[in-house]
Amino acid sequence: MQLPIYLDYAATTPVDPRVARAMSECLTIESNFGNPASRSHQFGWKAEEAVENARRNVADLLNCDPREIVWTSGATEADNLALKGAAHFYHKKGKHIITSKIEHKAVLDSCRQLEREGFEVTYLDPDSDGLISPETVEQALRPDTILVSLMHVNNEIGVVNDIGAIGEVTRKHKVIFHVDAAQSAGKLDIDLEKMQVDLLSLTAHKLYGPKGIGALYVRRKPRVRIEPQIHGGGHERGMRSGTLPTHQIVGMGEAYRIAREEMREEARRTLALRDRMLRGLEDIEEVYVNGDLKLRSPGNLNISFNFVEGESLMMALRELALSSGSACTSASLEPSYVLRAIGRNDELAHSSLRISIGRFTTEEDIDYAIEKIHYAVAKLRELSPLWDMYKEGVDLDQVQWAAH
Amino acid sequence: MAYSDKVLDHYENPRNVGRLDDDDANVGTGMVGAPACGDVMRLQIKVDGDGVIEDAKFKTYGCGSAIASSSLLTEWVKGRSLDDATQIRNKDIADELGLPPVKIHCSVLAEDAIKAAIADVRKKQGNTEDQT
Numbered sequence: 001m002q003l004p005i006y007l008d009y010a011a012t013t014p015v016d017p018r019v020a021r022a023m024s025e026c027l028t029i030e031s032n033f034g035n036p037a038s039r040s041h042q043f044g045w046k047a048e049e050a051v052e053n054a055r056r057n058v059a060d061l062l063n064c065d066p067r068e069i070v071w072t073s074g075a076t077e078a079d080n081l082a083l084k085g086a087a088h089f090y091h092k093k094g095k096h097i098i099t100s101k102i103e104h105k106a107v108l109d110s111c112r113q114l115e116r117e118g119f120e121v122t123y124l125d126p127d128s129d130g131l132i133s134p135e136t137v138e139q140a141l142r143p144d145t146i147l148v149s150l151m152h153v154n155n156e157i158g159v160v161n162d163i164g165a166i167g168e169v170t171r172k173h174k175v176i177f178h179v180d181a182a183q184s185a186g187k188l189d190i191d192l193e194k195m196q197v198d199l200l201s202l203t204a205h206k207l208y209g210p211k212g213i214g215a216l217y218v219r220r221k222p223r224v225r226i227e228p229q230i231h232g233g234g235h236e237r238g239m240r241s242g243t244l245p246t247h248q249i250v251g252m253g254e255a256y257r258i259a260r261e262e263m264r265e266e267a268r269r270t271l272a273l274r275d276r277m278l279r280g281l282e283d284i285e286e287v288y289v290n291g292d293l294k295l296r297s298p299g300n301l302n303i304s305f306n307f308v309e310g311e312s313l314m315m316a317l318r319e320l321a322l323s324s325g326s327a328c329t330s331a332s333l334e335p336s337y338v339l340r341a342i343g344r345n346d347e348l349a350h351s352s353l354r355i356s357i358g359r360f361t362t363e364e365d366i367d368y369a370i371e372k373i374h375y376a377v378a379k380l381r382e383l384s385p386l387w388d389m390y391k392e393g394v395d396l397d398q399v400q401w402a403a404h
Numbered sequence: 405m406a407y408s409d410k411v412l413d414h415y416e417n418p419r420n421v422g423r424l425d426d427d428d429a430n431v432g433t434g435m436v437g438a439p440a441c442g443d444v445m446r447l448q449i450k451v452d453g454d455g456v457i458e459d460a461k462f463k464t465y466g467c468g469s470a471i472a473s474s475s476l477l478t479e480w481v482k483g484r485s486l487d488d489a490t491q492i493r494n495k496d497i498a499d500e501l502g503l504p505p506v507k508i509h510c511s512v513l514a515e516d517a518i519k520a521a522i523a524d525v526r527k528k529q530g531n532t533e534d535q536t
Binding site (some may be wrong): 346 | 407415418421423435436437438439440442443444445446463464465466467468470471500
């Protein structure tokens, strides 16, 4: 077993060795280094072929047409392109956009920008499990709604929205539906023949591909239009200019090809490890799982240890690489907005850990982590005045705290 | 975030963890912070007949820097008079522990805690004439 143990696969994943090998073949003078846009020689043709193979691999995982895949620098750019691109194209139809309070910042901050440009945005409240229902979406629709943007899997709590059902609502009302699938592609089934999703953001680095590459799916039937946000040589059918990074794209293609072959087995394996982790932790007193446990991405566990602060907990767990919803781990000193939006109080938000499990996690890793977490929680509760008070039967909500 | 060796040391081996008898007239308690803000410190001091702090205990819910700030504080106040202890400033704690700017509030909380504990013991002893 190698220390520290990586349990932060929702933040990023290591590149699969098979992916790294494919990428390394697109860099040097002996290999496929050409500019895919070079039409006049075989270096360009060969690079273009590699890019188009990768495009097909991405499209195959999602059951869509390769021509519907637009390369971007990652999911953040894809989200920006989807929201601003669709809003700018369809603004004459209306200026209302619907999203949720627990979206990724790439979506929320793009919405803020669109508000500054005169669009109006409705931020839906998720239920206490973290989910947005199709009914909630339908009720928020207005005659001037042009776009709904919701994530498939939440990055913090791993809960899964029913994008198939939500897509039926948006299609019925002829509203564009954008889905951020950064956390779900290659982990959950996405069938774009069946799901009525119009725009879908993808990334490589959450799926054992390299950082710095992603894609936006843009539906052709019925045709969805977007205004480009980056102008230049007219690459990607004019939707996203910029020389295509062959090695990055080949890496993403290989990662998605592997995912298509192995995702079922991998989902089974990571779910078993997740359940092993949960079983090992749920005997600790005052432990709360955040978000629905059934409708959840297989490798995610988000769990709060009441009366223990998340950053100090991570400090005690320096042999484990994971993340926390604690304010102290963020630049803003605000606890997780996702946990707050699902109704968790600040204390539980401060006390949360996100454990995310992936391809290279072993049972040994999980068992070691369980033991360490038990020890750390006990140690910090020994130090915690709140734990004392809880044990004495003091209702902490009734105490007059001097907020600072 | 990278922690200084001193923060790590106090975090790994916190000094003077525990509690003193609240009902003792010579014990003062300072409880500051709020769970919603992510840190709560409880600092207790016990003074002898000469007004010198002979014992100090703490419990802290909070980040590593908050735990280290309160642990360091208990070391510093022991053996000091109450007047002397009121002179402890958050900056001294932050400097000693090498706290980054984002963690200065942890040292502020520690200063608040010792002030609150001193005020409490003075109130209990009905002795307010030497308060500044």
